[in-house]
Amino acid sequence: MKDDAVRVRVWDLPTRLFHWGLAACVIGSVVSAKIGGNAMVWHFRFGYVVFTLLAFRLLWGMVGGRWSRFGSFVYAPATLLRYLRGGSRAEEHHEVGHSPLGALSVFAMLVILAVQVGSGLFADDEISNTGPLIKFVSGATSSTLTSWHKTFGQWTILTLVALHVAAIVMYRLRRGRDLVRPMLVGDKLLPPGVPASADGLATRGLALLLVAGCAVGVGWLVSLGK
16 A cells, blocks of 8 residues: 555545445344244344345445545446456546456345345245235245345345455455455545545435335335234
8 A cells, every 4th residue: 555545535434334234134144044933033034124224225236425426436348358357447436446357246135135035025934934925926925035035135145245255355365355344344545536426424324214215115015014
């Protein structure tokens, strides 16, 4: 790192809370599903929180901090190839937010989690637990979604998590880049002139309103099955 590097706010507080909250809920949902029985109550609760967080992230990807917006890490295929070949351009700032490869990981995780949550809403374990919206689909559709939720969906998520952790370790050992600390404190040491993410009271207040709205929306959707 050059001597003239400065601290730049890259990850705003809402993004950091989303990241760690999502990680905790995914772990909780997997563990509670493995335990089964009375723990399934918590499996559903974790699922609803994940649903809320995903809805929030979709909105935050449009109005959040500079480096949390989807526009900052949606890359063309040519950009990805150039990054993989080590030919990134200085103005692209691939070392700041999500790199082209990291962006693929983020989008894959968001999509698979959305599919997993969606399938869970219509699932039936044929024991004592059913998704809140099961009455809106046929038995055959519920069976298909349940099979996905319990097998392919679960294992795909675990695979993506393992790859995510492996990438963090690889970046640390081979490139000397710590990806964990910035997601904890929000800042990175970067060259002067790199734009920072807004992370003031107004930004955080907006995030709080969005989370509350998403929670109400999820609660309303789940209530349709009652």
